[in-house]
Amino acid sequence: MTGLLEQHIAVVTGGGSGIGRAIALGYAREGAHVAVLDADADAAAATAKAITGARGEASSLQLDVTEREKCREVATQIGATMGKVSILVNNAGINRRNAFTADREAVIKDWQDIMAVNLNGVFNVTHAFLEQLRATRGRIVNIGSIQSFMHVRTPNSPAYTTSKHGVLGFTRALAAELGKDGVRVNAIGPGFIETPLNEKVRATNPDLVKMFMDHTPLGRTGKPEDIVGPAIFLACDLSAYVTGSIVMADGGYRSI
Template identity: 35%
Template sequence: METTFKNKVALVTGGASGIGKAAALAFAKKGAKVAIADWKENDEMVDLIKELGSEAIFIKCDVSKTEDVKAMVVQTIAAFGRLDYAFNNAGIEGNTATTQECTEENWDKTISVNLKGIWLCMKYEIPEMLKEGKGAIVNCASVAGLIGFAGLPAYVASKHGIVGLTKTTALECAKQGIRVNVVCPGVIQTPMIDRLTGKTKEAIEQFTGLEPIGRFGLPEEIASAVIWLCSDEASFVTGHVMAVDGGFVAQ
């Protein structure tokens, strides 16, 4: 079974912070060359990966825009000559509001980044993987893709959509050597959760209280699941929905 990703290439969207950053570093530690995409410039990640002895490039990309996503994949191939793994992680939480109070602008932006963005990424990643005859894609949804959360209608709808889209694409690609899976993180210590809690003690306790384990998950814990799903150790796994949380989904 494959234990390293030497001479392989991984593309990580939303790779400048949080879960994406942890995944990009995890790929590099396994020996992969990494293309890091995010909506704002971040050269620090390239330096961190080079310190690990691997290669990396940074690509500025808004995953909701077709031309940005096409350019992202083109730049990855131009730099490294191939694409073996993709972690489609970029996403936003949108604004908190009930279904009737959710604005059309918030709905459109959240769906566009979270759901359309992952569709666009796969649309342009898959043809490059087909050239290699093999590949692995992991999409990032959320436990909100499995259950409802009051006050986040657009976010929850987008994450449920990612789960369904992943299952469909997995069926389409299964006999072409490309595996497609989805991780559904629980409450993870990231800039997104900092924004949702405002870093207030009361809000933090409310969110950690959702997890039976009693703490936030760590980005590195999600990254470990992503690495496994991309590895040959998961060669029989496709269309799988992996909830990575402290147990509240199972309650």
């Protein structure tokens, strides 16, 4: 199927790398005009260039999602130059793997930084685009995690687990409130996806990767492309009666 997102203007945060980059490319393949946003301006520009190089439509802008006022400015700019946004993917995220009992300063910094990006960032960007999304009866796709439901048995940050539980809660709350405006709000829960986010872990901690794979019925790590189908589904009319849901793209991790 092609052209599923024609006439749509889509914003993807953290679109310069990994899952966000793959979603931006996938949306453009389906006909959306994509605004690639990332704290890393060069990475955002590279994704947009890859899209236009493949005859898609894209623009890029630098945006750190922790900067609330800047989010509003960027939303206004996109609305004025590209048109009203009808799809928002809240994908930008970070992780650090310090236990709660680790060094005090590190734990406090992790908490502040991870909440600022993974949870407050989702709020900032969504709030900034709210009126455009209501005007277009738009779709919001939030990137959650296995850790939207559980803490994985690895040395992992409690802040990350808390933030991803929060993303799911936010998804449900907004779905409930915005349904009357025709705005659908859903999430995707990726499993262990090979991206720069976990490059170091994959290189240095094979036991952790094995633990994940032993717990993954499909028996392999995911690729960013594995998240694109669910992201297109939730953004297009195929999911017209789906809201407040999370689509797990985790190789079955949560089933065993």
